[in-house]
Amino acid sequence: MMFSLLSVLLLVMQSALYSSQQFSQLTPNVLVVEKELQNSAEVPLLCGEAYEGKDISWRREGTTLPKRGNRITVTVLEMMGGNYTCHDSAGTVLSHQLVLVQMKGGQEQRRILGKMKDTDHIKCLSRNYSGIFRCSWQWSPNRHGSVVHVSAKRSSGTGNITCSVDEDGLGITCIDQFQCTYAEEQNDINLAVHVRHLYRLEEYRIKFSIAQIVKPDKVTIVPASDSTFDLQYPKTWSEPDSYFPLTFHFKVMNRKKSKDCDYKSDRVQENFTRNQTITVQNRREFRLCVRARDDLCSSSWSEWSQYERKSEENKN
Structure with a gap:
């Protein structure tokens, strides 16, 4: 027994x-x-x-x-x-x-990629709705790894997404060959990145849609008169503008006191608009900051664009 x-x-x-x-x-x-x-x-x-x-x-x-x-x-x-x-x-x-x-x-013991600001280990961005997107990451302080394999596909299993790894191994550029710029996305993209350090392999996954990661390039600020400015859509943004509208976030601040567009003060004039022409009133000197994002979804804001107006005596 x-x-x-x-x-x-x-x-x-x-x-x-x-x-x-x-x-x-x-x-x-x-x-x-x-x-x-x-x-x-x-x-x-x-x-x-x-x-x-x-x-x-x-x-x-x-x-x-x-x-x-x-x-x-x-x-x-x-x-x-x-x-x-x-x-x-x-x-x-x-x-x-x-x-x-x-x-x-391994999800609890991942050590090769480091944490990134405002996200987990991988950050993905797209400049428009063409189907091209980039993802990036950083190595942890104690490990410099290499990319072994990358896989990207729609959750439906359909589509044809190809990716190429950057020479420095810190990012990829992908394109969805079947992405239709004007059609609403029905399925998310599932991205898996396998990296190694020596013989240790770790897998990192992220799921997203293009609409969630789209981030326009910088807006162009064009002076139209002493007090009005035209805001031009980025040349890389999807067209037509009427189908892919942007919302603008603009701030007008003291030129001398503000070092950058993140300056905060009760005297900062701040507003949001869909109009491509804005007016700055009662200001001899100022810093104008403008950024944009997709008007139809809460995706990322573009980086700030700046324009400085100096008084005549301060131009030299």
Whole structure:
């Protein structure tokens, strides 16, 4: 009876251990092992179906392994993945597999990307509704990583979104080939970014629509007279203006006292308007600040545009 109980207990423990080890092929040459830090994992490697029965040797980071054959199993301890290469009898590289380790419960243990201001780890912005958007991030102070894989798709599973990684690895530029500028978005974009530091892999996800991340470029301020100014839409903004209206936020402040557009005072004239012409009254010297955002959704404001008016005696 005791033997039977021990056998059942051992079987349960083995099953639990096996189920706790999860392998997935992130890309054709990147194998991801999901495991607890303290557990080891037995990871199967395959050189290639065409090399079955051949004399195949293996190396990890250039160091020859004792195991041979087209199929081998390697033990991964803690975060010790590695770049494994298989070779023929002449030493020629036939294939390679990068083994990376992803921590279970990794959402609570992410360390490669740092937190960004006003958002989590990834910030995405679009200058208009063309379907082109950019996402950026920053490395944490103690880790400088690299991008392993990027995936972007609509929640419906349809669409064709392609992304390219910046040379410095700190951002991507994506384009939705099927985005219709004039149609209302029916499905959000799901973005997944996989980054690594050494053999540690972390996944970061963000979900958004173009309408949520759209941020116009700066407004152009054109003096029309001594007291009136025309506000021109950014050239990069979607057209026509009547279909993609902007709301303007403008502030008029003391030129000498204000260092930038974030200056706060009870004497600051501040207002919101859809009109593209604004009037500044009873001011000899002033700083005019204007920014804009989509009038139809509460997305991000553009950066401030500035115009300074100096009195005649202060122009020199």
